[in-house]
Amino acid sequence: MARHPSLVRPFVAGASVPPGISHLGSINHIAIATKNAVAAAAFYRDVLGATDISPPLGKSAVALPDHGVSTIFVNLGETKIEILEPLGAKSPIAQFLAKNPAGGIHHICINVEGELDAAIRRVVSSGVRVLGEPKIGAHGKRVVFLHPKDCGGVLIELEEC
């Protein structure tokens, strides 16, 4: 399948490139992978001054077995930081943490305003690999992941608004 030109040669400012996903919305969350979600959330509250943490510190991270992770959200107005801790033997973040034992930024999630399936068809037609079928994500909405090797080294999650 033909790859989008921006995937096979460097982006040149001003050059004519086909448009991206036209109905892409705002950033939904930036996800951080860590071995200890509660400790990471405490850092955002105690050191950086975050006030809206869900679930609040003192409660456990929310287990999402379908995704192989547990989550705590640091809510920052319209956007969120999603703190991810591995859950289960086959967690998709296990390998990332093996390579980055101190943790790090794992993915960005962008809202799709409109049909997720249309967005999927569009990125697939550009040669981007979609990682599995859409699933219900942490906010009860459909989400899907795009391969980081096809997205400039960034793991991208799309969330249907």
Ligand SMILES: CC[C@@H](C(=O)O)C(=O)SCCNC(=O)CCNC(=O)[C@H](O)C(C)(C)COP(=O)(O)OP(=O)(O)OC[C@H]1O[C@@H](n2cnc3c(N)ncnc32)[C@H](O)[C@@H]1OP(=O)(O)O
């Ligand atoms: C909480 C629910 C939901 C939500 O609603 O918000 C979530 O966010 S769930 C979050 C966790 N789920 C996922 O990440 C699902 C999608 N991920 C995957 O399918 C895999 O993790 C992966 C992206 C295909 C990576 O596979 P993996 O087996 O873990 O690692 P590899 O070593 O095979 O990776 C291949 C290649 O890609 C590079 N890589 C891996 N992860 C990332 C990343 N997060 N960001 C950038 N690059 C990444 C990795 O370094 C390898 O590159 P090379 O070493 O050059 O081969």
Ligand SMILES: [Co+2]
């Ligand atoms: Co996410």
